[in-house]
Amino acid sequence: MPTRAVCPGSFDPVTLGHLDIITRSAASFDEVVVLITHNPHKHGMFTAEERAQLVTEATTHLPNVSVDTWTGLLVDYTQREGIDVIVKGLRSSLDYEYELPMAHMNKRLCGIDTFFLLTEQHYGHISSTLCKEVARYGGDVSSMLPEPVAQAMNAKLSEE
């Protein structure tokens, strides 16, 4: 049976750190769904559709990766779609503290395991939130984002 993994997150927008986790997941699992999921605690720069489009553009070279959006509980999606595992990236102990209760909750809700991949060190300081903040103040974040994402962020900021 092929193993289906999901990489859930806000991806507002997808960074090279995310792309590293997606790429390594795609090398370890038969199929990977990057799921743009609603986080009620975060206010977005891009719509869910725009985020999905940017992830699609950044992952065209990965044939076993697909992209989807979801506004409900993550475990409802994994059960509906026959997903076997959740994959998350960990940059630091702060991410660990944030992710641990979610992994336990998802396990409790439907038995699904969460696999954690350690972020490559040179991506450890990159987050969508910091990239947006630095870019808003005119800083150059183009080396931290896939090329189409850097262009889309510049376009979005020039509209603000």
Ligand code: PNS
């Ligand atoms: O990239 P993020 O914002 O840190 O990802 C968090 C996310 C979207 C994966 C998490 O908020 C989530 O799973 N949301 C879906 C709703 C849900 O299932 N909530 C309960 C999580 S235990």
